[in-house]
Amino acid sequence: MNTTDNLIPLPRHVTPLDGQVFTLQPTARIIAEGAARTAAGQLQLLLQRGTGFELPIATHSSSGDISLELVETLDGGPEAYGLTVTDDAIRLTAQAPAGFFNAVQTLRQLFPASVEQPLTPHGAPHATPDAGTWVIPGVVIHDAPRFQYRGLMLDVARSFFTVEEVKEQIDVMGQFKLNALHLHLTDDQAWRIEIQPPADNPSGLDYGNLTAVGGAVNHPGTGLGPGRTGFYTQEDFKDIQRYAAARNVLVVPEIDLPGHVNAALAAIPQLNPDGRPQPMNTTGDVGYSTLDAGLPVTYEFVREVLGQLASITTGPYLHIGGDEALVTGHDNYVTMVREFARIGAETGKTVVGWNEYAEVDLPDGAVVQYWHGGFDPVVEKAGAGSPVLMSPAATTYLDQKYDPGSPIGLSWVEGGPFTWAEYYDWDPVQGGLAEHQVLGVEGPLWTETVRGNRQAYWLQYPRAVSLAEVAWSSRPARDLDGFRRRLGTLGERLSRQGVPFQEAPGVQWSARPSDPFADTMGTNSDEYGTIEA
Template sequence: MRVLRRTLGTLLVLGAAVSCTAAHGDDAKPGGRRPAALAPYDRLLPAPASARAEGAGYAFGAGTVIRTGAGSGEEVRQVGELLAEQLRGSSGLPLPVVDGQEGDGIRLLLDEGAQELGAEGYRLRTTASGVTLTARTPAGLFRGGQTLRQLVPVRGTGDVPGGTVTDAPRFAYRGAMVDVARHFFPVEQVKRYVDQLAQYKINTLHVHLTDDQGWRIAIDSWPRLAEYGGAGEVGGGPGGHWTKEEYRDLVEYAARRYVDVVPEIDMPGHTNAAQASYAELNCDGKARERYTGVKVGFSSLCVGSERTYEFVDQVLGEIAELTPGKYLHIGGDEAHATPADDYADFMDRAQAVVARHGKTVVAWHQLAQGRPAPGAVIQYWGHDRGPAAEKAAVVAAAKAGHPLILSPADRAYLDMKYDTTTKPGLTWAGYVPVERSYSWDPGNHLAGAPESAVLGVEAPLWTETISERGDWELMAFPRVLGLAELGWSPAGALDWTSYRERLAAQGPRLDAQEINYHRAPDVPWS
């Protein structure tokens, strides 16, 4: 189960080469040959729209100050404080944040007149006197700060190379999804993932909160959903759930990193945890047994009962109140136990509930074969061998004006095994090595769907076989970095030969952050 247009600028990769420490020895590259070190602006990931190395660099060190500019506002100062925290992590430097632009250092400049940079774009210019980050919005300053992190030496002080980066995303939506329903994960692990994603300019975290195996969010009006329906997981573990306070904390944490949280309450299928918690959600009035397996498509809410729609309204209302972002995901996939006509009627009413609570619907691509409401976003998870009728319905919806999020399972699903040696993961969509996960263009992937309809990309991580952080990170990294580039970088910059070298240069950074990642054999890890 389960892409701001920008013209490509000329990517110049001048500048001095910077040596890299070999993290994994001579065997990091087939044949034992170490790759040539890349020039600093050639290492950036995602690839920027335009980069030019020129002039003297800036000595990043003990005297460096982050300057936010007098009168720039509290939000810009918060961006500066977070950037200081992130840079301290690798350098141990004091990095005080002060008001005023006068003097050397790292300067954050908010220029609301810089319309060409859009909502998330930025300009980064480095000279001997410092680094100046300019953006139209605080979000743009944050994105530029993440680029600066890649230009600062991984461990400690050193020169930030002279030059200019002018950058903005290709697609507005760049997401990753985490499934905490199949196996439960605490909020702290999801926060760690938010930090890992945000540094590569991913701006959306889709959280799959409910499924047959578990209900992971407290709902005041239906308390047994979390108390009983959350007390289990795949394989029979104890499960768990988040309180509303924990969910709010995650949403606020992500927002400070300019990552929007999109919650998903899956319906009318994938609902066994709810049906086990409340007998009244079943047409026969009998509560279901809790479920710890991995098969799908057997559960369905009682779509002919008005009590079901009271449930939908109250649950989605509470989730909408907790979530400041514009989107609310209602699933809608693999509802095999719901007759087609009933499915269409149910989704009509569920979409109306979402609208009533002030949100925009997102649903899996099966909604396209029903009646998607005006403006509803369709998330496509099909694959090369998928049914032609499903693809045709998605293309028709795109042509009718529905935005698309692309998550093709044989490219973007992070729970698919890399190869035969991968221990966790599944293979129903085939093996997805790092090159395959990167080597597609969201703008033309779905034949017949106009690129203008593509809102963005998303990399889902389903957890049927994933129950611990090490396996989570192994399956996500490094493939999620490729998806980040597909969402951000200009189409003309998407090139596997270049990407694999830039990905390899991220190895020491991933190591320094203690991220467990797959050492793909066709990537020349440095």
């Protein structure tokens, strides 16, 4: 049995142990202490649901057990891990919880796909103890990621995703060692994060209106269900981060400035030069809104919003947007973005922005996220010490239609088709960048046409799996035909999890996906009901 046939992303070193086979028995235990305990609990739950075995967590191992062992150092850093499978034991090693989480995901893929159960807790059955024979081939794996940042972006502004749906997104992406979730929280269509009334509010701004008005329903015109209202309280946002952190996923919040701000202009009249609120946007139009560089209240507002968001963000990054400010004017753009970046950096966070903001003097270490347009300013900023996050639209944008017949998705990017192959067969180190200058890769999903996770998954997968391997595995190790074979084995795993995916042609899928359009978004069902603000 070739142990790499169902491992995605491809590990750095895989050595099969010919003749060695491990069979998981009902008497097996999981051995873990300290930093390994969280991952051990996750492995226990996964295997309990799949096998029906009890698999208690203990501290001393014997034959037939699965042990998670903390080591002092491991080549490759905190996300690196080792995995050894022999006839009588499975041994996972790491120097940090992140490494143990990654090791568990690889071990998960070595088990038969029948170990998988639906990700949602709605009455998912647990297996009976005699549900199958759980055999794993002998292997030694030493693994670590190529890039530090391996992410997805979820646009919750155009179409709202509940806290539970965001958690489900984390569960799906985490199994492929994607470790960052960028939440696009604000745009012309909506404002999705609570900003509490500050004690010091010199201009008397009604921050509560940001969600009371800006959390209203967005444009409904997809034909696949109405838009959805809602927002995250600050406690919701903290809850999402706690859930993500336990699964080695970093949450990156974005407040898009100084364009894409119509929801803020509709909620807070003082942000408009005439003091009158703008009407809410019920279309997908962008590029027409801007904050005003000449209003002192602009900077008061941004300082309060970024300050509050930074105070509840556990990760190091704060995304301030900066894209498509088409009506702002160059001088005003430079004035505002320079100040917004400074305000963001003063919170103690590392500022991130779309590549347009590379035209501005930025704080030391600010991250440039490339998505479209000229690359020279990005390379210049990289040379000055700004890490680059690669999201070129033609090879990472998960909202693009697979082909003209796709029932959802956008089609503004030139080129295509936009299948798993195009998202796999490229390299993030390009255009004059050096390897050390690339922070990582992110696949954005814009949601003008998307309603709920089932539709989102259909656009994300399998293309997000391609991006996961691009970000994790070395360029020389990647092979399009080999990945095609491994991708096909993933079909049954995703199908059993209840994750719809696009049944891309040219791949021999081990199972067919469920229909992402079988349920109408925005109905009164528990899973897809409208969430009132």
